[in-house]
Amino acid sequence: MSDARIFEDLKHDHDRHRALLAQLGETSGASEERSTLFESLRQELQAHAAAEEESLYATMLGNPDLREEARHSVSEHKEIDDYLGELVETDMSSSAWLIKFKQMRHRYLHHIDEEEEDMFPEAADTLSSADEKRMAAVFESRKPKELERAANELPGDERE
Ligand SMILES: [Fe+2]
């Protein structure tokens, strides 16, 4: 059942990410709007990926039938984190920033579509409802903590 709370939580975040990514694509130059929206997106994507790894992907990695899928997603998180780091380093008023942003957006939209279409249904078919409950509890308690942490932690910073 991929309508379990954990998957609803994750999809709810994804929808916010889609909206933020669309809004950011409409901004221009080194505007206040672009820098505010980008900072929200950066913190949100870092915190979401971290809390998702601590809940869903930690559980999937522990299951031999789901391990490869989990590794694939975690490696995409790393790729997105690298993009975010490059965006932080790039002058927002340059055309290079928007080009890089659009590459990152394309990759991230692919990532969350794949999670929703492949990873979540497969995890839902394989894991127990006790696992699903526990993952929701972990995600919901970790996400606000990861948001606080992301506020002070740039992409690529060493964790733990
Ligand atoms: Fe993810």
Ligand SMILES: [Fe+2]
């Ligand atoms: Fe996700």
